[in-house]
Amino acid sequence: MNTAKSTLVACCQLAPKIGDLAYNRSLTERAIRSAALRGAQVVVLPELVQSGYLFADRNEALALAETRDGPTLRLWQALARELNLVVVGGFCEHLGGDDLANSAALIDAQGVRAVYRKAHLWDAEKEIFTAGSEAPPVIETVHGRIGMLICYDLEFPEWVRLPALAGADLLCAPVNWPDGPRPQTERPAEVLRVQANASVNRLFIAACDRYGHERGVGWVQGSVIVDADGYPVAGPAEQGGEQILLATLNLAEARNKRISERNDLHRDRRPHLYGMDSSLD
């Protein structure tokens, strides 16, 4: 990785329609092309943007699920190749049999580089999905090392730590943040947690939220791209509707974990005191 190189990262905050796979494919194609026209090299899409989120039941989810060879990931692969960019997006994955996962794919010009399955399931997702048990992958791309995780995973700093320790420069996080009450003048805690996760690891995070009212639920619409100190460089959108956030990042900055003459955020960890296996020391 050229240490002076900058990378243009986009979060496409979209409003998919639950159950309308063709509409959602077309929506993501328009968003990816639009981001590419503006120079984006990494494009992040929301969680479950392929299917929508609030399934009536498991059967509905099964009917909407796709494999990694399905039409949505084939489309994203064609676009990644044609436009020479990285796409990270969420989809309802058919695992085989009746098993489903809340997944995200990282796709570049080479094809599908990794599929990640959400390990921490939110509320009714527990009735529908099998939780993943594989750590968030970290993929070497032409732009740097990119990791993925999904929504509620971000509330477990131990989980975020794994791709950070594995060398991720940028974490891409497809999310669907259901809106809820909070003090009117406060930035949503969902966004704060993204900021804190970035700052304690000195890495970049691009969290892509969704828009649209779906079966009675609204969304934070809090898409945000934060720098390695944890400060937003684009967004948070906050109630901004459908939009594309763009930020130019020097991902190489994440390789330096030093924050004072004698402090390095990763080397200062004391894993044996945290009850960690020594293999992670």
Add this chain to the structure above:
Amino acid sequence: MNTAKSTLVACCQLAPKIGDLAYNRSLTERAIRSAALRGAQVVVLPELVQSGYLFADRNEALALAETRDGPTLRLWQALARELNLVVVGGFCEHLGGDDLANSAALIDAQGVRAVYRKAHLWDAEKEIFTAGSEAPPVIETVHGRIGMLICYDLEFPEWVRLPALAGADLLCAPVNWPDGPRPQTERPAEVLRVQANASVNRLFIAACDRYGHERGVGWVQGSVIVDADGYPVAGPAEQGGEQILLATLNLAEARNKRISERNDLHRDRRPHLYGMDSSLD
């Protein structure tokens, strides 16, 4: 603990004078009495408020250090007994021989209940102090279970997790946050990390910063008391100088880690995937 009880918590953002032990004792006495007059039941003081922070060298720190039987902790014990409150404050601890620790004491009407030694040392502290290796203690008080940690410890979510899992309702964090550059409109990352640590554990945190220019260093002055959802209920003070922040907290709320019908922030953890010893599962 009465589940409907409320507790008045104070953070006394003070400006100790480096090396002036008598002044600092008097300063903390005035602050504790003032907080008590306003009804405070738990009073948090800054890190190293007994001595000041920026020691010229190890010898200066040694000359200023006290044991838990020293005049500062004796004063705080007398005040805690007289005013019937909990004091959490930082001091330069003489461990015996030439060894020093950056410590915090939790004192109530019963006396010194616990001394905690900072486990993650910041910059030149590494030349002066021995890092603690004992997990942050959690003390059962008449107001609920109170834990302690110190400043840079807060940048290690795995460390904050230990007292949280041990049942802390409130974490008291004496801090000295050196000021640094950040985007002008942004809340300091130090404060954000407090908020995020509270929200991922559903517990209260009272972080008490300091004021005053000391040997060329200024401070964030970001004292803050946050609720179990991670939102500030007092502060952040932000450049507010010397002051006492007060917040009424229903600490019992921290006993409930549920955040949706099917989600519990602690039970949803998957420690075996994080590389944790199973004893912490």
